[in-house]
Amino acid sequence: MSEEHRSQIYHTVSLIPEGKVASYGQIADLAGLPGRARLVGLYLKQHDPTRNLPWHRVVKSNGQIAFPNGSDKAIEQCQRIMSEGVLVNNNYIEMKKYKWDPDLTDILYRLAF
Template sequence: MQDPSGQPPAEARRTAVYLTMHQIPEGKVVSYGQLAELAGLGRAARFVGRTLSQLPDGSHLPWHRVIGAGGRLSLPAGTVSGEEQRARLRAEGVTIRNNRVDMARHGWRPTEDNG
């Protein structure tokens, strides 16, 4: 069943985001928009952002691998979540320069990475 917007129900959309996010390999990142597209949700970057902001405490999903368009880190430096994201990415070998990640180097391309 679809909601009035023509999209699957929110719970099914969240599940698609979770399942897709779970597949992002260590050391790779995707943008919110790319995650939405990979999850079959079209241009639902804001839905992805909202979904990630509502993850339960203690979630083991790799939320830190989801970043803004063009490799921009959208969680502010100096905040608990922003610093945690940066630390987790660096621990996986992701280079951060000027609050950005090099998408050519660290971007996840499932069809090329087979993962």
């Protein structure tokens, strides 16, 4: 079951469109795992770099990048996300503007598989 959750989370993350971001909690919700935002973080930490998962499109619910400002990881995420046209101001992203709000019917269909 747990491995099922893992792949469900990865799959959900893979659906975040370029130029948009989602929060950890949002991914958990969509993956059918409400209340498990931290689990998303954990699995994302352990993701296989081989499959280029758009992990950089996941941030905190307030738009903050989860890594400490100035850290290598934060810088990398910053570059990746900005290369997709998303603006970042000292570790923060404007959620009003960039939050992914998937079409419900579409996302339900895509999550089914």
